[in-house]
Amino acid sequence: IEWIERRTGEIHEAVVFVSCLGYSQLIFAYASENMKSRAFLQAHRKMFEFYGGVTKVTVPDCTKTAVSKCHLYDPDLNPGYSEFGKFHQTAIVPARPYRPKDKALVEGAVKLLMRYFRWLYRCHTFTSIAEINVALLQTIDRINNKAHTRFKVSRLQRFEKYEKQALKPLPSTPFESIEWKEAILHPDCTLLVEDNYYSAPHIHRGKALRVRLSEHTVEIFLDNERLATHVRFRGKDGRRFRDPEHYPENAK
DSSP, X not given: OEEEOTTTOOEXXXXXXXXXXXXXXXXXXXXXXXXXXXXXXXHHHXXXXXXXXBOSEEOOOSOTTTEEEOOSSOOEEOHHHHHHHHHHTOEEOOOOTTOGGGGHHHHHHHHHHHHHHHHHTTTOOOOOHHHHHHHHHHHHHHHHXXXXXXXXXXXXXXXXXXXXXXXXXXXXXXXXXXXXEEEEOOTTSEEEETTEEEEOOGGGTTOEEEEEEOSSEEEEEETTEEEEEEEOOOOOSOOEEOOGGGSOGGGO
């Protein structure tokens, strides 16, 4: 879905996340600037909030944001997405590649949603993603309240009667978005993360380390061992954050 920035007239494209429950087929949709890890997890959180609970099983597409390595029966989930699933106590089972029946319901929901959306807003020009999300909410409300041709009742009625009580409760605190990156520890005992430098113990210089980025912290790991923790800096001006304990005696 395209939107135009009022100030510059520049045309942007929003990415739409669409979900569909398996029994009631209740549809949810949420637009973001992209579908990178942080936006992908935020869309999932919005989805669970919309449904008022957490599904026992979540079946995403086999996209790079969700799955680091696709496999027919045992795909490798991206670490941040895996943590999201554990936090919400939902089993994440990605749709298998070349098995279209695994995601047939949501594929149908995407077609239905976009057909309605394009017709309802065929003469409208969007100027922000927030405006698109309001329009999407109105569209799914219209679809979910319309009588289903096979069920003879609306998706919402079917959800309220049979499916809502089967959902797990939402966690009392929201999930903190997590990203994982890899970086080489430089000879000066720092590694580069998002244009800033963070130190780690000098004995690991030259090694590829894993970096866990949360909202407020940067944690550095070697395998499953945490080597260092720093306060996360949001700027991108090449600042260096050093812990004297990470350096050899002659460098302190």
